[in-house]
Amino acid sequence: MGTIAKALQLLTHFSTDLPEIGLSQFVQLTGEDKATLHRRLGELKACGFLDQDAASRAYRLGPAISRLEIVKETTFPARRAAMEVLRKLNSQVSETVHVSVIQGDQGLSTLAHIDDPSHGIRVYMDTNELLPFHATASGLAVLAFFEKERVDKILKLGLPKFTEDTQTNAARIRNLLIDFRKEGFARSKGGFETDVVGLAMPLFDSRNACAGAVAIAAPSSRMDNKRVQSVLPLLQQAANDVTASWSGRAS
Amino acid sequence: MGTIAKALQLLTHFSTDLPEIGLSQFVQLTGEDKATLHRRLGELKACGFLDQDAASRAYRLGPAISRLEIVKETTFPARRAAMEVLRKLNSQVSETVHVSVIQGDQGLSTLAHIDDPSHGIRVYMDTNELLPFHATASGLAVLAFFEKERVDKILKLGLPKFTEDTQTNAARIRNLLIDFRKEGFARSKGGFETDVVGLAMPLFDSRNACAGAVAIAAPSSRMDNKRVQSVLPLLQQAANDVTASWSGRAS
DNA sequence: AACAGTAGGTTCATATAATGAACCAACTAA
DNA sequence: TTAGTTGGTTCATTATATGAACCTACTGTT
Numbered sequence: 142m143g144t145i146a147k148a149l150q151l152l153t154h155f156s157t158d159l160p161e162i163g164l165s166q167f168v169q170l171t172g173e174d175k176a177t178l179h180r181r182l183g184e185l186k187a188c189g190f191l192d193q194d195a196a197s198r199a200y201r202l203g204p205a206i207s208r209l210e211i212v213k214e215t216t217f218p219a220r221r222a223a224m225e226v227l228r229k230l231n232s233q234v235s236e237t238v239h240v241s242v243i244q245g246d247q248g249l250s251t252l253a254h255i256d257d258p259s260h261g262i263r264v265y266m267d268t269n270e271l272l273p274f275h276a277t278a279s280g281l282a283v284l285a286f287f288e289k290e291r292v293d294k295i296l297k298l299g300l301p302k303f304t305e306d307t308q309t310n311a312a313r314i315r316n317l318l319i320d321f322r323k324e325g326f327a328r329s330k331g332g333f334e335t336d337v338v339g340l341a342m343p344l345f346d347s348r349n350a351c352a353g354a355v356a357i358a359a360p361s362s363r364m365d366n367k368r369v370q371s372v373l374p375l376l377q378q379a380a381n382d383v384t385a386s387w388s389g390r391a392s
Numbered sequence: 393m394g395t396i397a398k399a400l401q402l403l404t405h406f407s408t409d410l411p412e413i414g415l416s417q418f419v420q421l422t423g424e425d426k427a428t429l430h431r432r433l434g435e436l437k438a439c440g441f442l443d444q445d446a447a448s449r450a451y452r453l454g455p456a457i458s459r460l461e462i463v464k465e466t467t468f469p470a471r472r473a474a475m476e477v478l479r480k481l482n483s484q485v486s487e488t489v490h491v492s493v494i495q496g497d498q499g500l501s502t503l504a505h506i507d508d509p510s511h512g513i514r515v516y517m518d519t520n521e522l523l524p525f526h527a528t529a530s531g532l533a534v535l536a537f538f539e540k541e542r543v544d545k546i547l548k549l550g551l552p553k554f555t556e557d558t559q560t561n562a563a564r565i566r567n568l569l570i571d572f573r574k575e576g577f578a579r580s581k582g583g584f585e586t587d588v589v590g591l592a593m594p595l596f597d598s599r600n601a602c603a604g605a606v607a608i609a610a611p612s613s614r615m616d617n618k619r620v621q622s623v624l625p626l627l628q629q630a631a632n633d634v635t636a637s638w639s640g641r642a643s
Numbered sequence: 644a645a646c647a648g649t650a651g652g653t654t655c656a657t658a659t660a661a662t663g664a665a666c667c668a669a670c671t672a673a
Numbered sequence: 674t675t676a677g678t679t680g681g682t683t684c685a686t687t688a689t690a691t692g693a694a695c696c697t698a699c700t701g702t703t
Contacts, residue, residue: 144661144689145399145435152460160467164680174663179681181661184396192597198680202464204603204638207471208493209403210461211501213453216411220458242459250462346443352455387455395660395690415651425692430652432690449651 148181152190152202156247157271161199222386223253226355230379231255234357234372236364237264240344240383241272241279242353246295248273249280249353264337264358275300275314275332276307278339279354282327285318286343286351292318306331326373327354330361338364340372342380346387355380399432403441403453407498408522412450473637474504477606481630482506485608485623487615488515491595491634492523492530493604497546499524500531500604515588515609526551526565526583527558529590530605533578536569537594537602543569557582577624578605581612589615591623593631597638606631 142150154162154170162170167178182200185191189205214220223240230238239254248271257263274280274295284292292315300309308314321327329339341356357376393401405413405421413421418429433451436442440456465471474491481489490505499522508514525531525546535543543566551560559565572578580590592607608627 143431143435144395145432146439148396149436149439149441149456152456155460155463157463157466160463165678175680176664176682177662180394181396184394185400188397188400189597190400201468202460204470204493204597205400205403206457206460206464207503208495208501209406209453209457211493211503212406212408212411212495213457215408215501217452219455242455242462244459244463250459250466252458252462346440346455416649426651427653427693428691 144181148185151178151181151185155202156244157250158247161194161197161201163197163199167200219387220253223355223383224255226379226382226386227253227255229382230355230357230375231257233375234359235259236357236359236372237266238355238357238379239266239279240353240355242344243283243351244271246291246298247271249277249283252353260360260363262360262362264334264360266358273301273303273333275309276303276329277333277356278327278329278341278358279356281314281317281321281329282341282343282354282356283351284314285321285327286345303333304331304335306335308332326376328369336361340364340369340376342376344380344384344387352387355383395432399436402429402432402436406453407495408501409498412445412448412452414448414450418451470638471504474606474634475506477630477633477637478504478506480633481606481608481626482508484626485610486510487608487610487623488517489606489608489630490517490530491604491606493595494534494602495522497542497549498522500528500534503604511611511614513611513613515585515611517609524552524554524584526560527554527580528584528607529578529580529592529609530607531578532565532568532572532580533592533594533605533607534602535565536572536578537596554584555582555586557586559583577627579620587612591615591620591627593627595631595638596635603638606634 151167151171154167164175164179164182167182168175171178182191186193186200186203189203191200192203193200227238227240235257237255237257239251241249241251244250250271251266254266256265272279274284284295296311296314300311301307302309308317326340326342331337337358338361339356339358341354343351344353344355346352355376357372402418402422405418415426415430415433418433419426422429433442437444437451437454440454442451443454444451478489478491486508488506488508490502492500492502495501501522502517505517507516523530525535535546547562547565551562552558553560559568577591577593582588588609589612590607590609592605594602595604595606597603606627608623
């Protein structure tokens with residue numbers, strides 16, 4: 142790995158749970174030398190990718206990120222594209238739908254979502270919340286397409302129990318992943334929020350790496366096996382549409 | 393300059409006008425060796441900061457940008473913070489207001505804006521359009537706080553004429569900047585859009601570098617010298633508020 | 644078909660830049 | 674005082690980035 146990649150790797154440690162990181166904390170997180178990290182962080186800061194709190198001296202993501210995101214969304218509106226696909230999918234299935242992207246090893250962050258308005262009982266999404274890999278359909282969908290090493294690493298980070306139905310047995314999760322990979326989609330029932338059934342398909346970037354997932358979240362009362370079979374082709378189409386708009390390549 | 397900074401510098405070449413850049417074009421833009429650039433671009437791509445079009449092989453901004461921006465805006469909502477300040481300013485002055493951030497040497501991109509709803513005749517903003525440095529109050533406000541070398545570089549890039557009143561004389565612009573720096577704000581009249589008067593104050597990041605500007609855009613009929621004097625303290629307050637929310641330091 | 648000009652991408656000896664153990668300095672708590 | 678933090682710096686050593694020359698594929702031209 143080159144110096145550039147090592148430096149950019151540092152940025153992946155930032156998350157909604159850990160928005161500010163000090164020098165020593167970076168030493169802990171990476172195991173690298175303090176002097177080395179200090180120089181890397183300094184360069185990232187000089188380029189505006191990091192900002193340093195004047196008082197605490199901790200680092201946080203800098204203004205260059207916003208600038209680039211504006212250019213990216215203006216010229217290649219991934220967010221808008223995802224939103225358009227979701228509008229279509231929502232109109233077809235009349236359930237809450239969302240597109241989430243991988244955030245390092247911590248989970249998935251929601252890029253775009255639609256809370257379905259047509260039912261009295263519906264699934265609400267907290268967009269600020271990270272979706273855990275092991276307890277959501279989206280998370281399982283991307284895990285199913287990760288290399289074994291990465292799956293191992295993530296499963297070893299801990300499998301918190303969110304509900305009675307959260308699957309916390311690593312071996313069983315691994316078995317699920319084999320099925321999901323074969324079938325091309327993942328499902329979960331009440332593993333993150335009680336009574337919510339999730340159906341998710343992976344999304345790929347232009348490097349053919351799994352970048353996220355598109356998912357349908359519905360009350361379990363409205364999502365029996367028959368309904369699953371009927372919405373799957375629509376979800377597949379949505380996944381293809383998002384992947385195509387992201388990378389020019391349909392899966 | 394270290395390798396990391398050199399690599400990140402490449403990203404600044406992307407803009408709304410130039411969203412995709414090929415290898416040879418990078419050679420032209422930077423004057424560096426093809427092999428070197430190829431390796432740097434490859435590393436940026438491997439980290440998800442760049443994406444490569446499968447057919448044309450051109451590079452564009454990648455998914456990592458969006459991921460980081462989501463973390464940044466979730467945990468440290470610069471955009472939202474700017475918007476809140478703008479709401480207050482708009483309620484006070486009842487004119488179109490906006491916050492723009494510097495985008496390399498190409499101009500300013502609008503981060504947040506409010507089109508004032510209270511007047512029949514009002515200034516509309518095209519958020520996708522880059523604000524030129526030499527023809528807008530925001531641009532002149534930041535130029536006034538740049539080092540001389542950077543001002544020279546930008547003025548040499550060309551001074552397109554947008555209206556009859558666009559100032560295209562570099563020497564006169566330089567004189568204006570001296571005044572603006574002294575007064576702490578910049579003004580322009582019809583230089584970008586006919587009959588629009590702009591008033592802008594610079595914004596600073598935590599490194600004390602000028603990062604953007606907050607501005608009021610009004611029809612010239614509503615912005616005489618007397619009105620300017622009355623809104624300036626409000627603009628100053630808004631600039632302080634944004635800068636404080638961005639960096640923890642009031643100017 | 645041969646040519647010239649473009650593009651993206653690769654090789655390997657060389658030179659430059661990254662590294663890290665040991666070092667400060669400042670602050671906090673015992 | 675001491676011991677444990679924190680962020681930050683120095684400089685000899687080592688590893689990495691660099692770039693001239695090379696390859697390959699595709700374009701339109703003669």
